[in-house]
Ligand code: SF4
């Protein structure tokens with residue numbers, strides 16, 4: 305399908321149209337923090353300030369706290385009740401290519417390995433409208449991982465800022481349907497395509513932080529037991545867990561029951577391998593020392609996930625760098641993996 309375009313002034317009309325069939329999420333500020341939240345039906349000022357959200361879009365599919373079921377106990381035993389299945393269609397407008405890729409990576413765990421009904425009920429009812437990234441952060445390094453800040457195959461429609469307008473690329477059949485009935489959408493001209501190409505090249509070149517991801521799995525393997533290296537690169541971490549909670553590809557969770565007499569609710573909540581009690585067991589804790597926990601976080605993304613799925617479970621979104629309270633930097637850790645272990 306030929307590319308389209310829309311004037312930025314018509315984005316509110318487009319979102320209004322889509323609101324008839326979907327709950328529309330857009331970048332918004334809550335207490336000054338950028339998150340994806342329900343569109344209020346009028347505000348499109350995010351087009352001016354939005355760079356990326358603090359909380360990744362994974363929260364729309366795998367919330368920080370989620371009810372799994374409620375239960376009651378009587379003399380006949382336990383009775384379970386599932387929460388209503390989440391069939392509400394959602395549309396996420398403005399997701400960045402790195403965060404859309406992160407959802408494709410999460411699918412490998414929540415869809416391909418094990419069918420997680422809570423995640424899939426939302427994932428299967430969602431359309432993604434990507435927005436190319438024109439102002440990446442200094443902490444971003446997506447291009448080192450084969451991810452473009454301006455292109456995506458993991459969204460339904462991809463928009464690129466070309467001045468007063470957005471160029472619209474149709475990526476999937478769902479995207480084609482969405483655009484077919486939208487008003488204010490026109491055919492893109494050759495000049496529009498040329499403007500988009502130039503804008504994309506400029507944005508791509510703004511991602512200057514780099515890691516050498518070629519052969520990183522093979523480099524990490526012999527360094528796994530190199531305690532000196534891991535202690536050195538993890539010295540300043542305070543085990544707060546922020547980097548894992550806000551990482552778009554981290555998916556660890558804990559399960560808790562809230563009980564009142566004979567009834568209760570079971571929830572799952574985000575958990576973090578950075579926490580000292582994460583692997584605590586009655587007899588021992590295999591990751592009591594901090595260096596073992598940070599090693600787990602890094603190796604899970606750059607060694608274990610590639611072994612399982614042939615893909616690095618990091619998108620270079622840079623959140624773990626810019627949001628870490630002590631400036632721990634995964635790129636420094638990866639760029640200093642020793643060639644050979646000294647252990
Ligand atoms: S955000 Fe920083 S300090 Fe907190 S656990 Fe991650 S690396 Fe450690």
Ligand code: SF4
Pocket residue numbers: 547550551552553554605617618619620621622623624625634
């Ligand atoms: S490890 Fe850091 S850079 Fe990589 S996806 Fe997670 S938060 Fe983003």
